[in-house]
Amino acid sequence: QVQLVQSGAEVKKPGSSVKVSCKASGGTFGSYAISWVRQAPGQGLEWMGRIIPSVGITNYAQKFQGRVTITADKSTSAAYMELNSLTSEDTAVYYCARTYRERSSSGVYSYYYMDVWGKGTTVTVSS
Amino acid sequence: QSVLTQPPSVSGAPGQRVTISCTGSSSNIGAGCDVYWYQQLPGTAPKLLIFGNSHRPSGVPDRFSGSKSGTSASLAISGLQAEDEADYYCQSYDRSMSGPGVFGGGTKLTVL
Numbered sequence: 001q002v003q004l005v006q007s008g009a010e011v012k013k014p015g016s017s018v019k020v021s022c023k024a025s026g027g028t029f030g031s032y033a034i035s036w037v038r039q040a041p042g043q044g045l046e047w048m049g050r051i052i053p054s055v056g057i058t059n060y061a062q063k064f065q066g067r068v069t070i071t072a073d074k075s076t077s078a079a080y081m082e083l084n085s086l087t088s089e090d091t092a093v094y095y096c097a098r099t100y101r102e103r104s105s106s107g108v109y110s111y112y113y114m115d116v117w118g119k120g121t122t123v124t125v126s127s
Numbered sequence: 128q129s130v131l132t133q134p135p136s137v138s139g140a141p142g143q144r145v146t147i148s149c150t151g152s153s154s155n156i157g158a159g160c161d162v163y164w165y166q167q168l169p170g171t172a173p174k175l176l177i178f179g180n181s182h183r184p185s186g187v188p189d190r191f192s193g194s195k196s197g198t199s200a201s202l203a204i205s206g207l208q209a210e211d212e213a214d215y216y217c218q219s220y221d222r223s224m225s226g227p228g229v230f231g232g233g234t235k236l237t238v239l
Contacts, residue, residue, distance in 0.1 A: 035228060037173075044231070045173065047229065047230060049227075050228070095172055097173075109225055112224070113163050114175060115184065118172065
């Protein structure tokens with residue numbers, strides 16, 4: 001059974017960047033996408049974006065466009081989420097999640113459930 | 128402000144049945160996008176509870192059931208148990224199944 005292992009907690013200064021990793025253990029990403037979801041303290045889940053590691057296609061939430069970059073190394077089954085220009089509002093737990101996807105005959109990708117989640121990486125932004 | 132609307136909290140006594148609603152719009156649930164439900168126990172990552180509106184992954188008790196109609200969806204939990212106390216989130220996609228993911232604000236279930 002594939003598990004997603006995330007990198008450790010980070011403490012960052014305002015204005016800096018953070019890069020969180022997510023590596024498949026016990027298997028590979030296969031044809032799945034990897035989504036990134038964050039959760040601020042005491043708040044709900046927020047979708048940030050996703051990548052299909054096998055082809056490198058990415059999509060981002062409008063809120064994070066231009067500030068977030070999601071990459072993947074399919075040879076090592078690792079995905080990365082880098083967030084720039086950090087503020088205190090970026091203090092949150094960041095999760096990666098395996099996302100089932102399909103591709104139609106016309107080349108359109110559809111995305112479905114997030115069935116395997118990492119344990120989360122706490123990012124604290126403080127001066 | 129979440130794209131999908133859930134009640135902040137629900138409660139029920141052990142053995143009772145509770146439902147959690149998830150209201151979207153014509154650009155997500157109403158556009159035919161599937162709804163998913165996740166359970167998040169305190170201090171842990173979310174866990175997939177329902178996929179494809181009403182299907183349970185292997186290992187999820189049949190006490191949990193999901194449904195969808197129009198621009199809304201519901202999660203029902205019957206035979207409430209103390210271990211069901213958790214936060215529950217609905218999730219779908221916006222505009223199409225190729226669109227951005229959207230979540231509800233979450234519902235805290237308290238077992239009295």
